[in-house]
Amino acid sequence: MQNNCIYLDNNATTKVDPQVVEAMMPYLTDYYGNPSSMHTFGGQVASSMKVAREQVASLLGADETELIFTSGGTEGDNAAIRSALLAQPEKRHIITTQVEHPAVLNVCKQLESQGYSVTYLGVNRQGQLDLDELEASLTGNTALVTIMYANNETGVVFPIEQIGLRVKERGALFHVDAVQAVGKIPLNMKTSTIDMLTMSGHKIHAPKGIGALYVRRGVRFRPMLIGGGQQRGRRGGTENVAGLIALGKAAELELIHLEEATTREKRLRDRLEKTIISTIPDCEVNGHPTQRLPNTTNIGFKYIEGEAILLLLNQYGICASSGSACSSGSLEPSHVLRSMGLPYTILHGSIRFSLCRYTTEAEIDQVLAVMPGIVERLRALSPFKSDEAGWLQEQEQALAHR
Ligand SMILES: Cc1ncc(COP(=O)(O)O)c(C=O)c1O
Numbered sequence: 001m002q003n004n005c006i007y008l009d010n011n012a013t014t015k016v017d018p019q020v021v022e023a024m025m026p027y028l029t030d031y032y033g034n035p036s037s038m039h040t041f042g043g044q045v046a047s048s049m050k051v052a053r054e055q056v057a058s059l060l061g062a063d064e065t066e067l068i069f070t071s072g073g074t075e076g077d078n079a080a081i082r083s084a085l086l087a088q089p090e091k092r093h094i095i096t097t098q099v100e101h102p103a104v105l106n107v108c109k110q111l112e113s114q115g116y117s118v119t120y121l122g123v124n125r126q127g128q129l130d131l132d133e134l135e136a137s138l139t140g141n142t143a144l145v146t147i148m149y150a151n152n153e154t155g156v157v158f159p160i161e162q163i164g165l166r167v168k169e170r171g172a173l174f175h176v177d178a179v180q181a182v183g184k185i186p187l188n189m190k191t192s193t194i195d196m197l198t199m200s201g202h203k204i205h206a207p208k209g210i211g212a213l214y215v216r217r218g219v220r221f222r223p224m225l226i227g228g229g230q231q232r233g234r235r236g237g238t239e240n241v242a243g244l245i246a247l248g249k250a251a252e253l254e255l256i257h258l259e260e261a262t263t264r265e266k267r268l269r270d271r272l273e274k275t276i277i278s279t280i281p282d283c284e285v286n287g288h289p290t291q292r293l294p295n296t297t298n299i300g301f302k303y304i305e306g307e308a309i310l311l312l313l314n315q316y317g318i319c320a321s322s323g324s325a326c327s328s329g330s331l332e333p334s335h336v337l338r339s340m341g342l343p344y345t346i347l348h349g350s351i352r353f354s355l356c357r358y359t360t361e362a363e364i365d366q367v368l369a370v371m372p373g374i375v376e377r378l379r380a381l382s383p384f385k386s387d388e389a390g391w392l393q394e395q396e397q398a399l400a401h402r
């Protein structure tokens with residue numbers, strides 16, 4: 001297996017930090033007791049879990065009792081949405097956006113088939129929401145507003161607190177999928193309007209399959225997993241102890257590196273992005289120039305296929321992506337870029353680079369060294385440019401009719 005690549009796909013998943021591995025290892029070997037057991041052997045594990053809970057709580061500015069450990073982002077999103085509806089059976093309306101992760105969108109679609117009505121807010125060309133549209137959609141029947149903090153594909157950040165104020169005015173619950181924001185944006189639940197917030201371990205250098213859902217004290221929670229009384233009855237099942245310890249350590253490290261994410265990573269991202277835009281013709285950044293995560297850039301290269309760029313980058317040992325990990329490979333253009341109303345050529349020629357604290361100057365240099373050649377090579381082969389106008393019109397029309 002190849003593991004010496006230049007890894008610029010950190011929004012898909014991240015490398016587990018060696019300190020995280022070290023912290024979790026004893027819980028896979030020596031400390032295997034059940035945290036719910038009466039004996040000291042299990043009790044020790046329960047104490048370590050409490051420390052992990054406090055570490056995660058610190059990263060979110062939450063109280064440790066407000067956290068439910070989950071299997072990751074997908075479970076957190078599902079549990080939050082279902083809980084909000086079960087807790088308010090009289091309300092039948094949900095508001096979300098067109099650019100959410102499938103863990104929210106597909107749940108909403110299923111709920112529609114069960115009689116709920118769902119408003120999918122649109123975004124503009126820069127990926128931003130219209131807050132007036134949100135306000136106009138809110139009614140007394142709205143049970144839940146579920147909106148992501150930052151988009152996984154473009155990195156566009158939504159004005160979550162401004163949204164939250166409007167949601168609270170109308171008495172709806174506010175859930176935020178912050179899977180991509182945690183560790184990249186400072187969060188403080190104590191001063192926030194957010195009622196529930198989803199996070200996932202594997203985006204912050206912890207392993208896959210662990211995450212947490214924050215539920216504000218006082219917000220009624222209806223569990224999705226019902227079983228033993230673990231996690232104060234809010235998620236049955238013996239805890240993923242090693243994963244949980246890992247999440248705690250990863251959260252502690254994210255807090256230490258938060259400043260770095262917003263300075264060093266951003267500087268590297270900006271250099272990558274600016275150099276590409278200024279040296280390669282016919283390309284542009286997708287998403288708002290500043291309301292964006294510090295580590296993400298999504299760039300559209302006209303007249304070529306994003307997948308083709310990725311294959312050539314891969315030959316140089318560079319990992320990037322087009323769209324999101326779960327839908328790439330489908331060749332369907334990204335639902336996020338489509339919602340932004342991007343023209344056909346950019347829609348198909350877009351790729352995402354997402355950095356992390358391990359990304360180096362030298363790695364960015366290497367990407368910058370190969371990108372112009374890759375784009376030039378593909379454009380030379382591209383049938384699009386020769387009969388650009390006619391071809392484009394055809395494609396735009398085809399898309400409009402889907
Ligand atoms: C915004 C967002 N939400 C949810 C998820 C799902 O998280 P997980 O893979 O932990 O289920 C992801 C992961 O890709 C994501 O980017």
Ligand code: FES
Pocket residue numbers: 012101102152324325326327
């Ligand atoms: S599950 Fe990660 S991008 Fe879809």
